[in-house]
Amino acid sequence: MRSPWAVARAPQRKTLKRVAIATVLLVIVFLFFSNIPTDVPIRYRRPGFIPGDGTNLRPPAPPRAMPGANKPLRAPNWGGKPKDATPKDRVSVPPGGYDGPIQFMTLGGSLSAISDTGGDSAINKNIVFAASSLQSVALLLPMACQMGAELRVYVHFALMSRSEMTMDEFRQVNGVDESCHIIFHDARPDHAADMSEVRFSKTVLRAMYHINYYVHPQAVIVDASSSESGLFIEAMRVQTRSMSVPLLELPESSAQQLGWMTKLDSASLAAWHKLNIDILIHAAPGTSGNLIRLLKSLAAADFSASPAPHLTIELPNKVDAATASFLDTFQWPPAGVYNPTNIRQLTLRHRIHHKGVTEEDSTIRFLESFWPTQPKTSHVLVLSPQVELSPWFFHYVKYTVLEYIHSTAAVTQQWDARLFGISLNLPSTQLDNIKPFTPPKSPKSASPTPDTSFFWQAPNSNAVLYTGQKWVELHAFASRLLETRQSPLPAIFTDKRVSKRFPSWLEHALKLCRARGYWTLYPSSMTARNLAVVHGELYRAPEEYEDELRPAAGDSRTGGRRKEGILAPGPLLDSLPGGGELPGFDDMALLAWDGRAMTLGEVDGMADKYAGELRRAIGGCERLTVRELGPRPDAGDLFCIGEEGV
Structure with missing residues (x-):
């Protein structure tokens, strides 16, 4: 007969066994943590690394930007x-x-x-x-x-x-x-x-x-x-x-x-890789020598800062033999320039129209030559065939664009919203091509020598980079302004302020700058000599004004016929004041379109007055609210026609 206690002993032995196992495990765990070495190199548990060739790696979600x-x-x-x-x-x-x-x-x-x-x-x-x-x-x-x-x-x-x-x-x-x-x-x-x-x-x-x-x-x-x-x-x-x-x-x-x-x-x-800069050249008839000199200087430029930009050359109806022969062998990007896609970045456009060109035709043709793919980062460098460039010009272009459009100071202070363009040359006359132009000195400098960058409301047509956003606005502004040609406008909008020795589209650019309070950045005289020079020896008037400006013998007043400075290329930083550091916005003088020194408040006041007169001249602004009168890329707030889009 089995003892009645036999059933009770079995679970007692199992319990003791479990207690013993648990005790041993606790001792092992205690000994493990007590003897962890403190000098073992860091093993990265967080973030975990996914083995492989790296193509499937994904970084952790970026934390929220901190206020500081x-x-x-x-x-x-x-x-x-x-x-x-x-x-x-x-x-x-x-x-x-x-x-x-x-x-x-x-x-x-x-x-x-x-x-x-x-x-x-x-x-x-x-x-x-x-x-x-x-x-x-x-x-x-x-x-x-x-x-x-x-x-x-x-x-x-x-x-x-x-x-x-x-x-x-x-x-x-x-x-x-x-x-x-x-x-x-x-x-x-x-x-x-x-x-x-x-x-x-x-x-x-x-x-x-x-x-x-x-x-x-x-x-x-x-x-x-x-x-x-x-x-x-x-x-x-x-x-x-x-x-x-x-x-x-x-x-x-x-x-x-x-x-x-x-x-x-x-x-x-x-923003280094975000920039996309195109080069645009409008060649006038009979300017083969100028065009060839410009293209040779472009081919000799240093593009180590970026791949060579896309180049568009607008050719006239009649292309002389020298130009045609040169373009047959012209290579762009130049040999030796980094071109990972091996794509030919050159576009030639040969115009069919062979009769006289009007101001309207010339403006439309010019503004239709380029359109930014992404206006915030896509810009165009407009070059006159009269220009010769330094090997380091593109370094200056990229340097100034990155500093004055993408830097923290430019964005937070919203100065980038005022920047219409960046000029590579320093004009010797004002826009009327009669009054001489003297560059201003820095407002914070005690030196009488005016050798510093500055802002000027007067745009340029010789060698200037126009930002994509301002190009879009200029395109819309000129389109609307040309539509109003059928209506009589006050003299303030019809009188020419820009000499006919410059292309007609520059007049539209000036009107936009005056209405918005935009300005162009101009280099110091020392820097300008290291970037570009405008040759006037073989000057040709714009096609739309060619018949009017056929110079008499000995006449030397033909738009830039003088040679504006001498190209003296050297290391970029050596030509910039202050050891190569670009001046801050507050350190540069600000000039009105007619060359007068102005404060920011005065420029804003002049812009408000000009824009108001433009709105009243076109009519219909009384139908718009204050919000609708705010600056719009399609310029609808200036012409008050209430249309959306460009």
């Missing part, structure tokens, strides 16, 4: 340098053969010390230089040091080389001190010296993934010359594309030419 992201920049306190660590478990493998797991020994230390830079915000002032070749490091460091010393951005430098040199040795060898204000990140993994090429590429991808998460750079700058590793460049292209961060690839021997980029802020550098 745009506060005044100061030299940050990094709180000491992270100690360089050397892995203790190195194994002997053939060079280039190690392909083990990737561990960053010191990257975590530098990334955790940059909270002052606003790296947790998607919009900040962080710029990253990155290099794997020590030769590229030597090329990039002077530029990074100069950019850091400007204190407009926070400069980070990521080292991804195979070298075993410590970061202290690296800084010492390259002569980097605290005055550079560079934040260094050692993005080398363990076994860097003997890792395989596949592991090297993965290291670049992974390092940039983590840097992006903690830094959120507005742009990444690398050396794309033969000094840098092709694997590194390709990996950087893949990862920055995945991160939606612009990659600025500096071409061979570009340090001196692109020194101006160290003066830009992070917002300008972030």
Whole structure:
């Protein structure tokens, strides 16, 4: 007979067994956490890294922009340098053969010390230089040091080389001190010296993934010359594309030419690849010598700042033999200019109309020659055949566009909304081509020498970049104004203020600038000599005025017949006052269309008065509300016809 206690003992033994197992597990867990090593390098658990070739990487959603992201920049306190660590478990493998797991020994230390830079915000002032070749490091460091010393951005430098040199040795060898204000990140993994090429590429991808998460750079700058590793460049292209961060690839021997980029802020550098600039040339009959000289100077220009822009040449009905022969062999982009798509960026338009051209015909033909694909970032550089350009003209164009349209100061102060164009030459006369023009001096300068950039309401037709947004508005304004030709207008709108020695469309541009209070940026005399010169020896009047302006023998008053200055090309930064830094908006004089010095308030008052007279002359403005009278890109607020669109 079984004991009645037999059933009761079984669960008691099971309970004791479970208690014993739980006790052992608790002891194991306690011992595990009590003996966790504290000197193990940081393993990145967040964000998780997805293995692969980098094409499927997606960065975490960017945090909301913090209010303090745009506060005044100061030299940050990094709180000491992270100690360089050397892995203790190195194994002997053939060079280039190690392909083990990737561990960053010191990257975590530098990334955790940059909270002052606003790296947790998607919009900040962080710029990253990155290099794997020590030769590229030597090329990039002077530029990074100069950019850091400007204190407009926070400069980070990521080292991804195979070298075993410590970061202290690296800084010492390259002569980097605290005055550079560079934040260094050692993005080398363990076994860097003997890792395989596949592991090297993965290291670049992974390092940039983590840097992006903690830094959120507005742009990444690398050396794309033969000094840098092709694997590194390709990996950087893949990862920055995945991160939606612009990659600025500096071409061979570009340090001196692109020194101006160290003066830009992070917002300008972030817009580096957004710009799209077209060149537009209207060739008049019988100007083959001028046109050929202009095209030769264009072909000799340096386009290391960007791919060569698209070029459109409007040819007259009669093309002389010299021009036709030259265009047969003219190559654009020029040989040797970076052209990754290998697309011919040249458009030739040959006009059919062979009779006399009216003012209206000329204006319409000119304004129909270009249309911006994206008005905010697409601009047109209008060149007269009389112009000869410096090799560095395009650097100035890009520099000024990035600073005066895309910089934080331009956007927050809304000065970019007033900018109608950027001129490359300095006129010697006013728009009537009679009164001499004397450039103003800076309002904050005690020097009597007027050698500074300035704003002038008078537009230009020789060598000037017009912004896409203003071109759209000018197109609409001229279209509406031409429609009113059937109605009588007051003399204020019919009297010509622009000499007939300039093309007729310039009169429409002046009217728009007067109604809106827009202005054109003009360079200092020193800078102008380094950008463009207008030759008057073979001057030809615009076709619409050619019959009226046939000069008598010895007449020297024919629009720019004089030679306006002498082209003296040299390094761009050397020709800019103040060591190459572009003056601020408040540091430049402001001139009315007739050359008088004005304050901003006076210009606004004149614009309101002129626009009001224009509205009354056209009629119908009493039907519009105050909101409808606000500036509109289609100029409907000025002509009061209430139509939508352009």
